[in-house]
Amino acid sequence: MDRIDAMRAFIAVAKLGSFSAAADKLDKSPQLISKYVSQLETHLTTRLLNRTTRKVHLTEAGERYVIRAEQVLNDIDEMESQLGDMQAxxxxxxxxxxxxxxxxxxxxxxxxxxxxxxxxxxxxxxxxxxxxxxxxxxxxxxxxxxxxxxxxxxxxxxxxxRMVLCAAPAYLAEFGTPDSLEALKSHNYLRYSYLDADNGPLPHQYLVGTTHDQLGKLSCNHGGLLSQVAVLGQGIVLQPTFICYKALQAGSLSVILPEHTPEPxxxxxxxxxxxxxxxxxxxxxxxxxxxxxxxxxxxxxxxxxxxxx
CATH class of the missing domain: 3.40.190.10 (Periplasmic binding protein-like II)
Known part of the structure; x- marks a missing residue:
């Protein structure tokens, strides 16, 4: 017995309510569909269908089996589709x-x-x-x-x-380069307002006892704008390198406190x-x-x- 074919035959009968309808759908003879279902019941030692002259009905075992069998066949079809469906x-x-x-x-x-x-x-x-x-x-x-x-x-x-703390050379020349996380408290920090504990590390998590209001004069929900403001020399910013890489490459921003770079x-x-x-x-x-x-x-x-x- 091909168990996969038998399962497909049983599911078709269960869904369509008759052996002839299942045979038409699967393009097989009603006799073969009936044979498949009988072999499956013998294999399982369980009656799955109650047959009458006009219609078939699922037994309690059949109702349970059809759900699991359909899932198994869906998994098989998915696997075959993933292998055979080329990306093109x-x-x-x-x-x-x-x-x-x-x-x-x-x-x-x-x-x-x-x-x-x-x-x-x-x-x-x-x-x-x-x-x-x-x-x-x-x-x-x-x-x-x-x-x-x-x-x-x-x-x-x-x-x-990757995330880096950075500032413009002009800002660092005027206000000094911080040499510790504690030293950040005396600087203007440009804060990305959408960041939170679930999204990544925050400089203000380093600053125990410091309120958000004390951290800086600007918060914004767009990192690109914060990077532009930092280039203008307004403060220190924590930036993903995908935003600030051109400014870093050009020298208009400089990495500070590299030893305290957050984990990627x-x-x-x-x-x-x-x-x-x-x-x-x-x-x-x-x-x-x-x-x-x-x-x-x-x-x-x-x-x-x-x-x-």
Whole structure:
């Protein structure tokens, strides 16, 4: 007995209510469908169907078995689809949520390269720094930066995000370069207002007893703007290198307190747990992971500045 064929035959009979209807759906004879089901019942030593001249009915055991058998067959179909569905077949609309600063700086060339390789995938990209509800809001993928909480969602790490404390040379020349975390208390700290304990390390967590109001004259929910203000010489800022790498490379910002650089965080692709992952989702995640790599291009150009961090 081919157990997979027998399970498919039983599920078809259970769903359609007759052997003839199941035979039509599976393009087999009613006699073969009946044989499959009888062999399955013999194998399980359990009656799954009560047969009458007009209709079949599931037994209690049959009701339980059909649920589990359908899940097993779905898993098999998913495995075969993942093996057989080549990425070149990716197509359809792909909805992505991404953080504003990262997306505006780095997603345009990635998306261009991705759609050159996968022309049948359309992308709807929504920029938002809040944590969207992927399922409720209908997103296929959410790109998130930070330390992820445990959830029912699946997350794949795409690349490493390094954080540095930095300031403009003009600011440091006027106010001095802090040589300790304690010394930060006497400086103007430019604070990213969306960061919290779940998203990554905060300089003000270092400053025990210091209030947010004492930390600086500006807080903002856009890291790119904070970097621009820091370049103008207004204060010290904690920045991901994907935002400030050009300023560091040009010398308009300098890394300070490299020995106290926070632990790296990561960029993740988060998606809902589904029985069958669409090829368009899998293709984008694989492409993005290869595109950025473990050491992304913005850190590669900062090799000298980051050696000491």
């Amino acid at each position: 077949n990716a197509k359809g609309l792909l909805r992505i949520s991404a953080p504003v600063a990262f997306a505006t700086l780095h997603l345009a060339p990635l998306i261009h390269a991705f759609q050159q390789q996968y022309p049948d995938v359309d992308i709807d990209l929504q920029l938002n720094d809040r944590k969207v509800d992927i399922v409720e809001e209908g997103f296929d993928i959410a790109l998130r930066i930070g330390n992820l909480k445990n959830s029912s969602l699946i997350a794949r790490r795409l690349t490493t995000i 965080i990561h960029l993740y692709a988060v998606y809902a747990h589904r029985q069958l992952l669409a090829s368009k989702v899998r293709a984008f995640i694989d492409f993005a992971s290869q595109y950025f790599g473990e050491t992304p291009y913005w850190d590669s150009v900062l090799s000298e500045q980051l050696k000491q961090t």
